[in-house]
Amino acid sequence: MRLLFITSNRLGDAVLSTSVLRHFIETRPELRITVACGPVAAPIFEAVPNLERIITMPKQKRGGHWWHLWKSVVSTWWDVIIDLRGSATAFVLPGRKRIVLSGNDDSLHRVEQLGRLIGVLPPLMPHIWVGPDNVAEANTLLPAAPRPVLAIGPTANWPGKMWPVERFVDLVKQLRAPDGVLPNAHVLIAGAPNERDAAMPVIECVAETERTVLFGEHSLLTVQACLARASLYVGNDSGLMHMSAAAAVPTLGLFGPSRVENYGPFGEMTAYVRTDRNYDEIWSTANYRAQDSEMYDLAVEKVISAASELLRREGN
Structure with missing residues (x-):
């Protein structure tokens, strides 16, 4: 059949x-x-x-x-x-x-x-199947447990959906600080192969020995196996965000010019935070052909607060 x-x-x-x-x-x-x-x-x-x-x-x-x-x-x-x-x-x-x-x-x-x-209500969670080889490869790319892994998705398929990269840099530093929610976490930074340059400030803000960088060097199933090891994922509205949610790890999506009610990260271990402007306010002036971020009015402090609340909620 x-x-x-x-x-x-x-x-x-x-x-x-x-x-x-x-x-x-x-x-x-x-x-x-x-x-x-x-x-x-x-x-x-x-x-x-x-x-x-x-x-x-x-x-x-x-x-x-x-x-x-x-x-x-x-x-x-x-x-x-x-x-x-x-x-x-x-x-x-x-x-x-x-x-x-x-x-x-x-x-x-x-x-x-x-x-x-x-006819399935409530719907099932999305799920990506991975093989044992992907899990084994992920374990060679990340440090052994129990060291926490902070996964970051700083890119997206349109610049308007990308939170300014310098704020990701600030976010990573604050989350990993001794008094942060994931002190000394190893950082996983991922995106599409053509997005590496846009993510370079985030990559370079973490010492080489403290980071794992995945921009097309490994299969998507290995990326998924790496995401499944994350203690927290924070990233823009993107395919990678949905992969993280499907891995059933705490996933915080950053939203501005896209509809959370349709495309928010789906699952019990997910949350979102959005710009001060709502979707309609953004699109009253936004231009899809523009290369500027429409996420400039999302403060780092607001994201840190949402990340902290998500981890508290999940008992991490």
């Missing part, structure tokens, strides 16, 4: 969609799974149980990526077809059950919307 799971190009949305895949893996263990998604998101599915195939869908002109997908899967009978991108593909493939997301409901968090789509 086979399941075709069509999900997002974007890493963050793909992470959130794993809540749906998790339900079918846990309730239908006989299903053999094919995942179709964008190339950036594809690596997070490499250790999915009963995985047969990952089909990457780099965007092509005139919807050529959909034609490529159809040709790749049309000769297979699918017991379940799940299309979270709302295409017509599910309806032109041979199969028994079709689940298609017709559009986003901005009154709900995306995970809650996906749970309603498959």
